[in-house]
Amino acid sequence: MIERIWFGGEHWYWLLLPFSWLYGLVSAVVKTSYRLGWRKTSRFPLPVVVVGNLTAGGNGKTPVVLWLVTHLQQRGWRVGVVSRGYGGRAARYPLLLNDKTLPGEAGDEPVLIFQRTGAPVAVSPRRVDAVAALLKQQTLDVVITDDGLQHYALARDIEWVVIDGVRRFGNGWWLPAGPMRERAHRLDSVSAVITNGGQALPGEVPMQLQTGxxxxxxxxxxxxxxxxxxxxxxxxxxxxxxxxxxxxxxxxxxxxxxxxxxxxxxxxxxxxxxxxxxxxxxxxxxxxxxxxxxxxxxxxxxPVNARLPDGDKERLLAPIEQLIRQYRRGVVSNN
The missing domain is CATH 3.40.50 (Rossmann fold)
Known part of the structure; x- marks a missing residue:
């Protein structure tokens, strides 16, 4: 039923609009509190890249995270991943994944990323704690956060948003009347918009899911x-x-x-x-x-893999690598 309300043209969403207005108000207050410095934003001395969504539900975000981690690893960079670990219930946080970590502890997506890439992965409701745990364990060049676009407690250098190219933003309303965590104008401030299937609009990077x-x-x-x-x-x-x-x-x-x-x-x-x-x-x-x-x-x-045009690969990876090199020069100069 909720899918039909969000994406199928059902008009019953108006019954939920008061809750959506409250959601939008609370979200705006939280975002403003970080922007004005009323709440603390933690920044780490290495690049942080967020791969997130504007809408609830599956948009193909995890395949993009896998694509990014794999390509950075292939270029020789040391990549760590942090996640909320949705669906997992660990005895304590932050949780650093290992070969024995179960999805019931860490969540299914972090376990999938760990098993597929071998990258160090940490989960915590506070992603700041997850990043700190990774850096305490080993030296990294870059941290990728799986989701967390709206987690403003963690400062980020680059933001990618993945959208469903077929369903896009549905009726455009905030949760719960619509699928939106933030309104569509948020795309104006991100580094890249990756469109999974459907028709990519000008300026968006088209993506297809390729099965193995x-x-x-x-x-x-x-x-x-x-x-x-x-x-x-x-x-x-x-x-x-x-x-x-x-x-x-x-x-x-x-x-x-x-x-x-x-x-x-x-x-x-x-x-x-x-x-x-x-x-x-x-x-x-x-x-x-x-x-x-x-x-x-x-x-x-x-298994599925994200397939992005070769012409967009460098456009996406070059800014990240530039930040990594700047970070490494800073580390060298400080020593």
């Missing part, structure tokens, strides 16, 4: 997505229909599509009943990190 081979959760075996048959598709992400559409675009017609809430926790008995004999369960990589401990032989996941 399907991977078996239990054995690690790989196969082409197209070779899978009798597929039951499931997704617990911000916008499950995008995953189902991706499968259909690869020529896979699921016999059933099952949507779960974003950051959903799973149990074996909950998922084992989704398939009948001869069927396979196919999920997102974000779901897979929460299911490996009780996976079955017929469970597969499909």
């Amino acid at each position: 081979e399907a991977i078996n959760l239990l054995s690690g075996q790989t196969c082409s997505v197209e070779s899978l048959s009798q597929v039951v598709a499931m997704a617990g992400i911000g916008h499950p229909p995008r995953f189902f559409a991706t499968l259909r675009a690869k020529g896979v017609a699921p016999v059933r599509e099952v949507s779960f809430a974003d950051h959903q926790s799973y149990r074996h008995e909950q998922l084992s009943v989704l398939t009948s004999p001869g069927q396979v369960l196919v999920m997102t990589e974000k779901d897979a990190v929460k299911c490996r401990d009780f996976a079955q032989e017929n469970w597969w996941y499909i």
Whole structure:
């Protein structure tokens, strides 16, 4: 129902407008308090890059974070990642991830980023504490914050906003009447706008999600997505229909599509009943990190990667690398 109100043209949003006005007022007061120095903003002696959203729900932010971390690593930079760790409940914060950290502790997206990139990752509701924990552990050249565009307690040097190119901003209202955390004019102050699918507007960087081979959760075996048959598709992400559409675009017609809430926790008995004999369960990589401990032989996941135009790669990475070099020169000169 809320999706139809936000993006489907339903007019019942007006019932929620008083709450949206309150949300907008509180957000404006908080932002102003940091801008005027009434509340403390912490700055660290290295570049901080925020990859965030203006809207609630899945826009493809995590694939962009993976793209950025991977490309900076390939160029020899030491990259750390911080996150709120939404969906995780750690015994204490900040939490530094390791090979034994569970999604139930750190959240699914930080675990996915850690497993995929090997970069040091820390989570905390206070991202300032997460950055401090990373820097106490090791020397870094740059910190990427997964989400946190509205977390103004952490000073940042560069901001990227990822938007859904198909749904964009829906009805344009603040939460809960609409999907907006901040209004669209916030795009005027960010370093880059990356548009996932749909039609990128002038000045925006177009992005497509590119699927890899399907991977078996239990054995690690790989196969082409197209070779899978009798597929039951499931997704617990911000916008499950995008995953189902991706499968259909690869020529896979699921016999059933099952949507779960974003950051959903799973149990074996909950998922084992989704398939009948001869069927396979196919999920997102974000779901897979929460299911490996009780996976079955017929469970597969499909990783996705952000694909950005080669011509935009340097435009996005060059300002970050310039800041890193400035930081490193400063470290050398101070020693």
